[in-house]
Amino acid sequence: MGRNGIVFAGFLGSGKTSLILGIAKELAKRGVRTAIVVNEIGEIGVDGEFLKTTGAQTYEITEGCICCTLKKDLESTLSELASNYNPDAILVEPTGIAFPSVVAKVLGKYTSSTLIIGVVDAVRFAKLYREMREFVERQLREAKITAINKIDAIRSKAELETIAEITRQINPNSKILFVSAKTKEGFEEFVRELLAEEIKEEETVEDADLEINSITEARASWFSKELYLKFERPTSAFFVKKIVEEILNRIKGFGDPLHYKIVVSCRNGVLKAGITEKTGVPSFDSDISGWINECKMKVLFVDRSLPQEKIGSLFEDHIFELSNTFKFKVDVLAKKHDHAEVRT
Ligand SMILES: Nc1nc2c(ncn2[C@@H]2O[C@H](COP(=O)(O)OP(=O)(O)O)[C@@H](O)[C@H]2O)c(=O)[nH]1
Numbered sequence: 126m127g128r129n130g131i132v133f134a135g136f137l138g139s140g141k142t143s144l145i146l147g148i149a150k151e152l153a154k155r156g157v158r159t160a161i162v163v164n165e166i167g168e169i170g171v172d173g174e175f176l177k178t179t180g181a182q183t184y185e186i187t188e189g190c191i192c193c194t195l196k197k198d199l200e201s202t203l204s205e206l207a208s209n210y211n212p213d214a215i216l217v218e219p220t221g222i223a224f225p226s227v228v229a230k231v232l233g234k235y236t237s238s239t240l241i242i243g244v245v246d247a248v249r250f251a252k253l254y255r256e257m258r259e260f261v262e263r264q265l266r267e268a269k270i271t272a273i274n275k276i277d278a279i280r281s282k283a284e285l286e287t288i289a290e291i292t293r294q295i296n297p298n299s300k301i302l303f304v305s306a307k308t309k310e311g312f313e314e315f316v317r318e319l320l321a322e323e324i325k326e327e328e329t330v331e332d333a334d335l336e337i338n339s340i341t342e343a344r345a346s347w348f349s350k351e352l353y354l355k356f357e358r359p360t361s362a363f364f365v366k367k368i369v370e371e372i373l374n375r376i377k378g379f380g381d382p383l384h385y386k387i388v389v390s391c392r393n394g395v396l397k398a399g400i401t402e403k404t405g406v407p408s409f410d411s412d413i414s415g416w417i418n419e420c421k422m423k424v425l426f427v428d429r430s431l432p433q434e435k436i437g438s439l440f441e442d443h444i445f446e447l448s449n450t451f452k453f454k455v456d457v458l459a460k461k462h463d464h465a466e467v468r469t
């Protein structure tokens with residue numbers, strides 16, 4: 126078997142990381158050596174620790190730093206992992222990038238086959254398609270497989286068919302699969318298809334603008350931060366979950382979320398929670414239990430109506446209030462920027 130590379134395209138919050146997590150677990154079961162490369166908005170890699178729980182070698186490339194260009198960092202990360210880890214599969218999530226084929230082209234230098242998967246958020250498809258039609262179409266046009274995700278949240282078969290029909294018109298050559306990263310419905314077939322595909326990408330966009338992404342297209346702002354929380358006394362995971370929920374709901378109350386996410390990691394495990402719509406409620410992708418003395422908290426808020434400073438001040442005010450209620454001390458962790466493999 127050669128080395129397979131898979132690029133996950135798709136709008137912010139459509140479920141790319143969740144799908145990668147599920148696939149990495151499946152590949153691990155099959156004994157496939159897997160590496161994951163995620164490219165994050167902001168200076169903090171939020172999902173790395175969450176993804177690392179699959180056992181796959183995980184690398185984060187963070188953006189929002191002037192020393193970075195995605196292409197350069199992707200090259201150096203891939204070259205490092207190819208020689209140090211020699212994986213059979215490399216799963217890449219370039220956060221909301223407009224031209225996945227550019228990423229596939231770079232990836233192709235280190236793999237024998239590359240495949241682009243367009244991830245569609247079934248819940249928000251109509252809204253995103255209405256508001257960012259060109260962006261959505263551009264991404265889907267480059268996909269060999271279109272994964273219509275979050276089918277667990279859609280009750281009507283007709284609605285899913287309509288989404289499929291629109292994506293089919295955008296790209297008649299793409300294979301359409303219905304999946305749920307949450308309930309794993311349709312997942313078996315999805316993984317089977319991924320492993321069966323052996324496609325060398327031919328069409329690539331030369332000199333495409335890597336600055337165009339979900340954030341710029343939606344004219345959104347982002348705020349990210351990494352904190353260290355130390356509780357005065359052992360605190361139930363239930364309350365830590367409550368804190369996370371409170372923060373997400375509070376900021377949502379003021380803003381218009383495209384994707385908010387919070388990852389809490391501690392000795393008990395990793396908790397990830399997120400929200401992708403103003404009308405939505407926080408969803409929990411992984412959980413922790415037991416008693417907690419201290420934890421690391423990484424947050425990323427991508428919002429369409431609040432400027433960065435406003436998100437920052439709302440977050441800071443609220444965490445201060447919560448620290449009084451739930452009795453914890455907060456330290457802001459220094460920003461790291463070493464493009465390194467994720468370590469806990
Ligand atoms: N209901 C449902 N929610 C999902 C599914 N996949 C992802 N989500 C939620 O969508 C949000 C964004 O997921 P994430 O994987 O972080 O999206 P990404 O930005 O594309 O990487 C999270 O809050 C997930 O809980 C799914 O299949 N069903």
Ligand SMILES: [Mg+2]
Nearest residue numbers: 141142172218
């Ligand atoms: Mg993600």
